[in-house]
Amino acid sequence: MISTVALLLCGPAALLGTAILAAAASRHAAATRLVYGAALVISAALLVTVAGHLAGNPGEVSAITLPLGLPWTGARFRLDGLSAFFLVVVNLGGAITSLYGLGYGRHESAPHRVLPFYPAFLAGMNLVVLANDAFSFLLSWEFMSLASWALVMAHHRDEANRRAGTIYLVMASFGTMALLLAFGLLAGPAGTYAFDAMRTAHPDRFAAGAVLVLMLLGAGSKAGLVPLHAWLPLAHPAAPSHVSALMSGIMTKVAIYGFIRVVFDLLGEPAWWSGIAVLLIGGVTAVLGILHALMEKDLKRLLAYSTIENIGVIFASLGLALAFKANAMPSAAALAFTAALFHVLNHSFFKSLLFFGAGAVLSATGERDMEKLGGLIHRLPVTSFVFLVGCVSISALPPFNGFASEWLVFQAILLSPELPQWGLKVIVPAVGGMLALSAALAAACFVKAFGITFLGRARSAAVERAHEVDRWSLAAMAVLATFCLLAGILPGFVIDGLSPVTLSLIGDRMPVQMAEPWLSIVPIAESRSSYNGLLVFVFIAISASLAAFFIHRFASHALRRGIAWGCGFADAVPAAQYTAVSFAQPIRRVFGGFAFRARETVEMPAPGALEPARLKVDMHDVTWEIFYQPITGAIDFATERLNHLQFLTIRRYLTLVFLYLVILLLVLALWP
Amino acid sequence: MAVIFDLAVQGAQMLSVLLLAPLLIGFVRKVKARLVRRQGPSVIQPYRDLVRLMRKEVVLADNASWLFRVTPYLIFAATWVAAALVPTFATGLEFSWAADLIVIVALLGSARFFQALAGMDVGTSFGGIGASREVMIASLAEPAMLLIVFSLALVAGATQLSTVAAFMGSPQVGLRVSLGMSLIALVMVAVAENARIPVDNPATHLELTMVHEAMILEYSGRHLAMIELASFLKLLLYMSLISCVFLPWGLESAATGPRSLAIGAAAYLGKLAVLAILLAVFETAVAKMRVFRVPDFLGAALMLALLGTLLLFVSRSL
Incomplete structure (x- = not known):
């Protein structure tokens, strides 16, 4: 009997085989269809295998050691509850993205730069989740990073994409370096690289703290935590749209998997202050991410910034789980942890959906600048509907899925006054306020994203020529929209499905939800709080249809089309409509002062002059200026100074060598 | 039998909020008119307005989409469901456990989301200005509301x-600073959410000074009737919320029988009348503020709510 993990490893192997074949035959006409078809089949097979494992015996652990990699370590792989859940996320996303790719990939101008790397990227993500020792984890992680980097660079003739690729490469290397150091600390002086050995060896407090910080740097930079997010809004949108969906919806989740694996599993019992660090970073990331998204007018960059917000929500929830776990409150920790994992799943659904929608808009109009779109609801009726579902879900509005997980996060926050430490008592309500603020700003952001892109009048000729996209893409988006609704109205299924993971990592689980009457979810007790997405959905549907029925039965049916009310002065051109920038102006005035050091100045022409007055907006990316510019400045400074050493005469070189020798000998002589 | 009684009480609640909401608005307008020594329209004028709107034809802008026509029903449904979930004359109704206070806040958020979208559908500047200001107000009012819920x-x-x-009706509440802060913050949020003076002027005739009215400028006929009814319901919802949390006298569980239901209903009407008079007096006494003073107003509400929550977190260990 072949073990489940061995069966699962066939998936990445098959994906890698597809990648090699694709590299050989990528210029062939049928290559696009074959590669995405193969990726779809393999991802679906992996999904079915994992689902079978979860349905059969979810708590079971299956491990294997392969004679690959370094001769004295071997490559270990393992399937447990946590990796099974993330395999579901990765392969569900991979399968639906491949479905979308079947249609969207046909518009690709350079398929030979996308096709070989796409299955390799999927294989890398699968391997990260399955890896069971530091070496194969890091190798898969780097493989995943490089494959996605190649995909970002698919359209490398564009200057902006090259810059995005460079920054991504630097940040990915930095992240991997942090992970390498973290695993080095976990492995200890004995150099035990297997996760099983790390799990039993508990590092001392100092080393544990250092590992936490290094994981925040390493996994956080891949997930997009502020201030390590700088690459994300550049790189995610630069890739082809379905790859953007994979990077934003799935790869950030793999980074979260890495964080959970090390901090919740390998590191042993957490210290209470680790909760504070993760909570604070999560809250700040959520607010800053969504504020940046609001200021954006490029549709795909807006979505990338909103990913940062959602990662912040997930990390805040994980921080809460850490704080509860450290204080031996397992049921509360299980609630916060379940909320985080539920949001992981939800975000992979709606962010993929939204990136697919942005891709559909891009292939229909050739534009991702919202200021040149508008009125697409008439041209792309199906795309606009499913995009609207995605917008409602990500804005955390009931009865869709985003709300269900945010509701759980808020319930977890309400349990935290029981925490004994004062630091946590002060931080948790503040972070709760930040999450509430980011939820409200997210709704504003997606009113803007949908309203400017799909509503109003067309702002360019390209929009008026747009046509609905192909059926593969529509099918992929429709499937995701259905998932968004289902996970929203039946959250109990998901929560119960997550219980093996919380049981293995937290040691407790949320109460069984499927036993509740009417399929409502009750985290603690019904008198305390309960939510029934299904009933709310049915209620809204019934009262809306009742109202519509009543109106159509008794009220007037007359309807007349006329020109819009312009208050006596109709806008002559569509460009005079509200734009993305003007829509965000009130919020920029409220929050821009401290978040972006935004300044508005009006340049008035001299009296009598005929040129128009101009409004200038000056905004700064504060994190870039605080964290990145000093580093690049220091490197520039150092290289400029050291540059002189390149042009010395031979005498001076000899003097330098001699001086160096003397110093070396002196150090050796004085060393105790 | 008990189930039928419970369902009947729940149905009565849904119908009563629907029927009471226009009367409440009519009453507020009447009191405001009397305060400035006008006769004012009759208290049943809002019903007449709704009927008149329903009889009129709908004038749709040329490029209005399906979203524009569906939105009024969605807004109405979300607001109605939210209003039906707030206890009015009795607690513990049949479906009250389907949603808690966070869900009610989020349902109103859904209604606002679609309203802002509908404002942008036609592509006029008025719709855009209304929608962008509405989401700015909401981006502060909603977190404030959630923090009040936390408290x-x-x-x-x-x-x-x-x-x-x-719990609020039981003697174990006592006097708490946090509750006072929450009450003030809740009133501020309610004023902003219902587009009342000083945040917005429901009676203005100048498009540029409006927020809520600018968003729905393109609506007419039966669509406008639905949106108006939804906004009436929203005012009733906030008043019910304030009265059930901060004035819980006479409020009993629905299971205690018809007599306490009758007392609850009478007490509820009395509370609504008091709150309506207070609102009218407040609106008559203050002037509308500039739109960019609103963030300060709501920021104060947000800070009060946060302070209240923080005090509760900290006082647990004292």
């Missing part, structure tokens, strides 16, 4: 409104 939940140990109301 209440921490005091009562639940986000379930029936449990909160029952």
Whole structure:
């Protein structure tokens, strides 16, 4: 009997085989269809295998050691509850993205730069989740990073994409370096690289703290935590749209998997202050991410910034789980942890959906600048509907899925006054306020994203020529929209499905939800709080249809089309409509002062002059200026100074060598 | 039998909020008119307005989409469901456990989301200005509201409104600073959410000074009737919320029988009348503020709510 993990490893192997074949035959006409078809089949097979494992015996652990990699370590792989859940996320996303790719990939101008790397990227993500020792984890992680980097660079003739690729490469290397150091600390002086050995060896407090910080740097930079997010809004949108969906919806989740694996599993019992660090970073990331998204007018960059917000929500929830776990409150920790994992799943659904929608808009109009779109609801009726579902879900509005997980996060926050430490008592309500603020700003952001892109009048000729996209893409988006609704109205299924993971990592689980009457979810007790997405959905549907029925039965049916009310002065051109920038102006005035050091100045022409007055907006990316510019400045400074050493005469070189020798000998002589 | 009685009480609640909401608006307008020594229209004028709107034809802008025509029903449905979930004359109704206070806030958020989208559908500047200002106000009012919910939940140990109301009616509440802060913040949020003076002027005739009215400028006929009814319901919802949490006298569980239901209903009408008069007096006494003063107003509400929550977190260990 072949073990489940061995069966699962066939998936990445098959994906890698597809990648090699694709590299050989990528210029062939049928290559696009074959590669995405193969990726779809393999991802679906992996999904079915994992689902079978979860349905059969979810708590079971299956491990294997392969004679690959370094001769004295071997490559270990393992399937447990946590990796099974993330395999579901990765392969569900991979399968639906491949479905979308079947249609969207046909518009690709350079398929030979996308096709070989796409299955390799999927294989890398699968391997990260399955890896069971530091070496194969890091190798898969780097493989995943490089494959996605190649995909970002698919359209490398564009200057902006090259810059995005460079920054991504630097940040990915930095992240991997942090992970390498973290695993080095976990492995200890004995150099035990297997996760099983790390799990039993508990590092001392100092080393544990250092590992936490290094994981925040390493996994956080891949997930997009502020201030390590700088690459994300550049790189995610630069890739082809379905790859953007994979990077934003799935790869950030793999980074979260890495964080959970090390901090919740390998590191042993957490210290209470680790909760504070993760909570604070999560809250700040959520607010800053969504504020940046609001200021954006490029549709795909807006979505990338909103990913940062959602990662912040997930990390805040994980921080809460850490704080509860450290204080031996397992049921509360299980609630916060379940909320985080539920949001992981939800975000992979709606962010993929939204990136697919942005891709559909891009292939229909050739534009991702919202200021040149508008009125697409008439041209792309199906795309606009499913995009609207995605917008409602990500804005955390009931009865869709985003709300269900945010509701759980808020319930977890309400349990935290029981925490004994004062630091946590002060931080948790503040972070709760930040999450509430980011939820409200997210709704504003997606009113803007949908309203400017799909509503109003067309702002360019390209929009008026747009046509609905192909059926593969529509099918992929429709499937995701259905998932968004289902996970929203039946959250109990998901929560119960997550219980093996919380049981293995937290040691407790949320109460069984499927036993509740009417399929409502009750985290603690019904008198305390309960939510029934299904009933709310049915209620809204019934009262809306009742109202519509009543109106159509008794009220007037007359309807007349006329020109819009312009208050006596109709806008002559569509460009005079509200734009993305003007829509965000009130919020920029409220929050821009401290978040972006935004300044508005009006340049008035001299009296009598005929040129128009101009409004200038000056905004700064504060994190870039605080964290990145000093580093690049220091490197520039150092290289400029050291540059002189390149042009010395031979005498001076000899003097330098001699001086160096003397110093070396002196150090050796004085060393105790 | 008990189930039928419970369902009947729930149905009565849904119908009564629907029927009472226009009367409440009519009453507020009447009191405001009397305060400035006008006769004012009759209190049943809002009903007449709704009927008149329903009889009129709908004038749709040329490029209005399906979203524009569906939105009024969605807004109405979301607001109606939210209003039906707030205890009015009794707690513990049949479906009250389907949603807690956070859900009610989010349902109103859904209604606003679609309203802002509908404002942008036609592509006029008025719709855009209304929508962008509305989301700015909401981006401060909603977190303030959620923090108020946190405070209440921490005091009562639940986000379930029936449990909160029952706790607030019991003697174990005592006098708490946090509750006072929450009440002030809640009133500020309610004023902003219902587009009342000083945040917005429901009676203005100048498009540029409006927020809520600018968003719905393109609506007419039966669509406008639905949106108006939804906004009436929203005012009733906030007044019910304030009265069930901060004035819980006479509010009993629906299971206690018809007599306490009758007392609850009478007490509820009395509370609504008092709150309506207070609102009218407040609106008559203050002037509308500039739109960019609103963030300061709501920021104060947000800070009060945060302070209240923080105090509760900290006072647990004292």
